[in-house]
Amino acid sequence: MSSLPETVEKEFNIFFKKTKTSKEIYEKTKPLIPFGVCSNYRSLEPYPIYFKAGRGSRLYDADGNEYIDYNLAFGVLVAGHMHPKLTEVVEERIKNGVILGFEYEKIFILAELLKKRFNIDMVRFSSTGLEATLHALRLARGYTQRNKIIKFLGMYHGSHDFMLVSTKPNIYAAGHVKRPAKVPSGPGVSKAALSEILIAQYGDLESVEMLLRENPDDVAAVILEPVAMNIGVVVPSKEFMKGLRRLCDEYGVILVFDEVKTSGKLYHGAEEFFGVKPDLKVMAKAIAGGFPLSVIAGKKEIMENYGPGLVPHAGTFNSNPLSIDAGIVTLSEILTREAMDRTIKYNMELVKAYEDILSDAGVEHHVAYFGNSATVFFSEKEIRTWHDFLRYQHVGKWWAYFVAMMNRGIVPTAPGYDEQWTVSVQHTEEDIQKTIDALNDVAPLLAEKIPDFKIIEAF
Numbered sequence: 001m002s003s004l005p006e007t008v009e010k011e012f013n014i015f016f017k018k019t020k021t022s023k024e025i026y027e028k029t030k031p032l033i034p035f036g037v038c039s040n041y042r043s044l045e046p047y048p049i050y051f052k053a054g055r056g057s058r059l060y061d062a063d064g065n066e067y068i069d070y071n072l073a074f075g076v077l078v079a080g081h082m083h084p085k086l087t088e089v090v091e092e093r094i095k096n097g098v099i100l101g102f103e104y105e106k107i108f109i110l111a112e113l114l115k116k117r118f119n120i121d122m123v124r125f126s127s128t129g130l131e132a133t134l135h136a137l138r139l140a141r142g143y144t145q146r147n148k149i150i151k152f153l154g155m156y157h158g159s160h161d162f163m164l165v166s167t168k169p170n171i172y173a174a175g176h177v178k179r180p181a182k183v184p185s186g187p188g189v190s191k192a193a194l195s196e197i198l199i200a201q202y203g204d205l206e207s208v209e210m211l212l213r214e215n216p217d218d219v220a221a222v223i224l225e226p227v228a229m230n231i232g233v234v235v236p237s238k239e240f241m242k243g244l245r246r247l248c249d250e251y252g253v254i255l256v257f258d259e260v261k262t263s264g265k266l267y268h269g270a271e272e273f274f275g276v277k278p279d280l281k282v283m284a285k286a287i288a289g290g291f292p293l294s295v296i297a298g299k300k301e302i303m304e305n306y307g308p309g310l311v312p313h314a315g316t317f318n319s320n321p322l323s324i325d326a327g328i329v330t331l332s333e334i335l336t337r338e339a340m341d342r343t344i345k346y347n348m349e350l351v352k353a354y355e356d357i358l359s360d361a362g363v364e365h366h367v368a369y370f371g372n373s374a375t376v377f378f379s380e381k382e383i384r385t386w387h388d389f390l391r392y393q394h395v396g397k398w399w400a401y402f403v404a405m406m407n408r409g410i411v412p413t414a415p416g417y418d419e420q421w422t423v424s425v426q427h428t429e430e431d432i433q434k435t436i437d438a439l440n441d442v443a444p445l446l447a448e449k450i451p452d453f454k455i456i457e458a459f
């Protein structure tokens with residue numbers, strides 16, 4: 001850390017002092033749990049921060065430090081932490097059994113709510129985003145009787161072999177901009193799965209068309225986040241989305257929208273924003289207010305291919321009553337249109353403040369937003385692709401920003417320079433003002449000469 005400006009080094013030292021208990025917990029945890037975490041994305045150097053509670057818009061770490069939370073469990077908690085309406089429903093459910101081993105009598109209520117809100121015909125429920133993309137892709141293969149899947153460089157769709165390809169390759173592994181490379185996201189990723197994946201460039205229709213032309217009868221599906229949330233927020237053009245729809249129709253390919261994150265960013269998710277209807281759509285994270293629930297959804301003629309003797313889809317915890325009840329109350333009473341509009345209004349206040357404050361301080365930046373979410377890139381250029389991200393994101397500045405905001409009681413995003421912040425229905429005007437005050441304090445520090453370092457790991 002010796003090459004850091006004094007002011008930034010001071011911030012790191014304050015942070016280490018503030019989070020001493022996390023370090024102690026890490027010492028006890030690491031002999032038992034690799035890297036002290038159960039999801040690689042929660043790992044932090046030199047130790048992860050451990051938390052004990054979340055209430056409303058606030059999060060409390062093991063040292064008792066209070067933070068305004070904009071990570072919101074990687075976008076899960078648009079309802080905020082334990083919304084009172086959700087708590088009431090869940091407490092009642094716990095008294096009556098959280099898993100019944102047969103289908104729960106209320107599954108059709110949640111299915112109807114989703115159908116009305118997200119423009120789909122039929123649904124199946126699972127628990128995590130990972131399961132939802134895995135099952136949607138199997139359904140696409142079963143329906144089309146083809147094998148290959150096109151995904152985009154830099155995109156994350158969950159921790160299963162088919163999607164652990166070219167998620168976050170480093171600059172040397174990422175390949176040509178027009179012809180992104182296919183690389184496993186780490187040791188252990190199945191070579192067989194790798195052989196079925198083709199990699200295109202986000203926002204570049206030509207790169208998709210090239211792969212379709214080369215594999216005219218082999219591609220079952222194209223999967224993408226309609227708005228990227230995993231290379232920071234990147235909103236592609238409407239022409240790109242419309243072009244994808246046209247290409248998929250032309251080649252008989254299933255278009256899959258991964259709305260695991262974006263279904264919680266606008267009232268109707270991202271589909272309505274683009275006016276492009278996918279064949280299948282997966283949703284998760286925000287829709288059950290913090291409980292594990294994912295949805296595989298889409299057109300009737302495709303969804304009907306799930307069933308005994310047809311495309312396999314199963315899971316012991318699928319549609320468990322706890323998650324179903326949580327989903328019903330979250331969608332009908334918590335993430336209402338009015339509440340979602342408020343999250344978007346607050347987000348726009350934050351976006352404007354970030355723009356103004358960083359510009360006034362002379363910090364190179366670019367803020368990209370969608371609905372109630374946004375990313376600040378410390379970059380001289382707008383970021384449109386993972387290649388741009390690797391080239392232009394100033395990772396050193398990002399860390400200084402993250403730590404300095406944490407020291408002022410703000411979790412500004414997930415602890416990842418390719419993430420975004422989200423505003424929940426429980427954030428208040430006062431929270432927004434406190435965040436703006438903190439940024440005002442932090443901005444001059446970011447104008448200092450902070451060393452950058454390039455992303456070296458591929459994960």
Ligand SMILES: Cc1ncc(COP(=O)(O)O)c(C=O)c1O
Pocket residue numbers: 074127128129130131133156157158159225229230258259260261284285
């Ligand atoms: C776009 C997207 N799809 C899928 C997933 C996987 O979801 P889960 O972590 O619930 O398995 C994620 C997780 O962050 C995601 O961001």
